Amino acid sequence: MKIGEKAKWDELLTGGVIEDPGNSVNYKTGSWGIEKPIWNKDACINCMFCWVYCPDSAIKVDKDGNMAGIDCDFCKGCGLCVKECPKPNALAMVLKADIEKKGMDVVFKETFGGK
């Protein structure tokens, strides 16, 4: 049984058991924060430091275990991945409002110099 936020007391399982492991994925934390990281694939060396240090499991991984982008559903914009990334041009924090205003392409070019 899946228990929703509106569950009544007599629908709950004994001991408050949750039968749907990892169901916090239904709670999106991606709206937190005013900044988010953007990723420049060409400069990335797939060291996965961003992955090991992301508190929110918000670094996407491809089938080879390489970096595949930011999961904006969950990224809280802490900036740890950017700080710990060894390549100066692979990750950068930008204002979400800037992306909305100017569009991703422009912000990307401004940030990584069109590389």
Added chain:
Amino acid sequence: MAFLNELAKREERLAPGHRLCPGCGQPIIVRALLNITDYEIVIAHATGCMEVCSGLFPYTSWRVPWIHSAFENAAATIAGAEAMYKVWKRKGKTDKDIKFVALASDGGTYDIGLQALSGALERWHNFLYVCIDNQAYQNTGVQRSSASPFGSNTTTTPVGKVKKGKEQPRKDIVSIAEGHHIPYVAQGSPHAWRDLMNKMKQGLEVEGPAYLNVIQPCCLGWRFPPDMTIEVARMSAETCVWPLYEVIDGAIKINYKPKKKLPIEEYFKMQGRFSHFLKPENKDMLKEAQRLTDKQWEWLLKREAAGL
């Protein structure tokens, strides 16, 4: 490098959507634990930030069996689960290889959970206890704990005209764990992920109880920007405030010795909770903090040299 790519291919056993602060190191530490092993793991978790924020009903971030314990009894809870598992094994009810882990922060370890921890270590349950040490009751509003370091500014040891933060040094919990003469005791830090993962692996593999103390720089309570969590952890090792070491069957091994041990100011400078240490009128306090750090570090070096 390829090592992390291999790990990253596995299924994440800590789901996102938990509500810890941005930049919190606790899930970094928990992810290291869940990612480094293929074992099935059962966790008992004492009350604390990680426990509260990863288990807000009706949500859970855990993809392993996880028991929400009270503040004082994570070690007792896991001891019960482990004892039952042993009986099941004996009776042939299961042939699975399951590992048992208790998680708690410093409040649930150094203070409120100490009795349950000591009991479970002494009864020699086969489990790993990981203390995620953020050095105060951060979750309830940054109250001091016995893990808070000397002079730190907390809401119950505030810095004012008369008092200058916590007056006592922090409790040496690793030595307390060592006093149980268990096979494995270690101290780690999330910045040194490889070392931390090794320690977690050893703690899971060893027969009998294992204790692991991990520093958890808390951007909220220690007062630094959220992207500095790992930098602060790194500086704790460079200044020897938080030495990385392990004690295997009673013999110590120091896992990291900085080439040039940095003065404690470098660590204090990064954190608001220590900002008063840098004022000229508090020079004596700074000296005392340095003395405490040096004393601990030299003691560890002496022990290592003597093979103790």
